[in-house]
Amino acid sequence: METFPDDWSRALAVAAHPDDLEYGVSAAIAAWTSAGRTVTYLLVTRGEAGIATTPPAEAGPAREAEERASAAVVGVHDVRFLDHPDGTVVESVALRRDIARVIRDVRPDLVVTMNHHEQWDGGGWNSADHRAVGRAAIDAVSDAGTRWIFPDDGAAHQVRHLAVAASPAPTHEVDVTGFVETAVASLACHRRYLAALDDAPVEDQARAVVEQMVGGAGSPRVPFELLS
Numbered sequence: 001m002e003t004f005p006d007d008w009s010r011a012l013a014v015a016a017h018p019d020d021l022e023y024g025v026s027a028a029i030a031a032w033t034s035a036g037r038t039v040t041y042l043l044v045t046r047g048e049a050g051i052a053t054t055p056p057a058e059a060g061p062a063r064e065a066e067e068r069a070s071a072a073v074v075g076v077h078d079v080r081f082l083d084h085p086d087g088t089v090v091e092s093v094a095l096r097r098d099i100a101r102v103i104r105d106v107r108p109d110l111v112v113t114m115n116h117h118e119q120w121d122g123g124g125w126n127s128a129d130h131r132a133v134g135r136a137a138i139d140a141v142s143d144a145g146t147r148w149i150f151p152d153d154g155a156a157h158q159v160r161h162l163a164v165a166a167s168p169a170p171t172h173e174v175d176v177t178g179f180v181e182t183a184v185a186s187l188a189c190h191r192r193y194l195a196a197l198d199d200a201p202v203e204d205q206a207r208a209v210v211e212q213m214v215g216g217a218g219s220p221r222v223p224f225e226l227l228s
Contacts, residue, residue, distance in 0.1 A: 004028075004172045004224060005161055009107030011039045011075075013138075014099060015114050016089060018047040018067035019190045023123050025112070025165045026074045027176035028182035028222040033075030034179070040078040040106050041071050042099065044133050045086035051196045054085070062192050070189035071222040074182055076108075091132040099140035104154035109226040110161045112224070113137035121168040125139025134164065138227065166213075170223030180220050183210045 013029065017019050020042065021029065029039050047067075048060030064081060071079045082098050089095070103111065115126055116134025143149045145158040163172070174185070187206035189196070194202045214220035 001173045001221075001222060002226075003169060004163070004205065004226070008160055009037055010106065010108045011037065011110040011112060012042060012106045013039060013102060013112040014042045014133065014137040015038045015045050016042070016127075016129040017050060017068070018043055019050075019187070019193055020114055020130070021165075022070055022187040022190060022213055023166070024181070024183065024222055025114075025210045026070070026186045027179045028165075028224075029076060030074040030175040030179040030182040030186070031174060032177050039062055039074075039076045040074055040102075040108070041067070042080050042082065042102050042215065043067060044082045044084045044089055044095070045129070046081055046083065047086050047193070049086040051193055053196050054192075060086075061185065063190075066190045067139040070186045073184065073186040073189060083091075083211035087129060089129040089132045091116070091136050095132070095136040095152065096140045096143055099137050100143040100150055101153040102142060103144035103159065104106075104157050106155045108159060109206055110158050110163065111137065111141050112163050112165055114164040115164060117168055117222060121170070133143065138162065138164075141228075162227045164227060165222070165224055167223070169225050172220040172226045173223045176214055176222050180210060180214060183214070199204040 046060040047063035048056035051059040141159045147156045191209045
């Protein structure tokens with residue numbers, strides 16, 4: 001795979017749920033912020049349907065707090081939420097407009113979104129929320145750069161690069177040597193969420209997931225599908 005481009009200084013990372021970016025991508029984000037780049041997070045939902053043992057009214061604020069703490073670990077301090085309903089996100093003009101509005105406000109050189117394909121790398125069906133958000137984010141990048149689309153939502157902005165994380169068709173990669181432990185600590189901030197998934201210690205879960213996603217601790221890389 002090719003090396004990820006470095007001709008950018010500001011990024012917007014768009015995902016469906018709190019914790020999505022922490023499954024490996026946060027290692028790349030930690031590397032970027034450590035190098036002086038600025039990253040903003042945009043979460044389409046608050047993940048309120050993600051903890052089976054907790055009512056949505058309680059889970060949403062808890063997961064938002066975990067996401068803000070998690071983001072801070074990798075040097076991200078601008079974390080935004082759109083409040084679309086967790087579990088029933090629709091790929092719609094309204095969602096495209098919401099994301100495009102944030103792109104025009106943040107004015108990033110790079111937009112990162114999550115896998116919009118039907119399956120994950122290695123198989124397994126991707127969730128409807130992930131697919132809807134990924135596709136809407138891709139369209140929103142185009143929308144944000146077109147003056148006559150959503151003309152009341154800020155000045156048009158052209159994004160230089162658009163990348164898809166966790167894609168089954170990666171083309172580029174980021175060397176995250178030295179940032180695996182930071183990514184593990186970031187995912188471990190989702191303590192309440194992870195504790196509801198498995199009886200194993202949260203730190204053990206976080207380490208296993210991150211190391212799997214970056215190809216182990218020896219020569220860790222985060223892959224992306226670069227679309228532009």
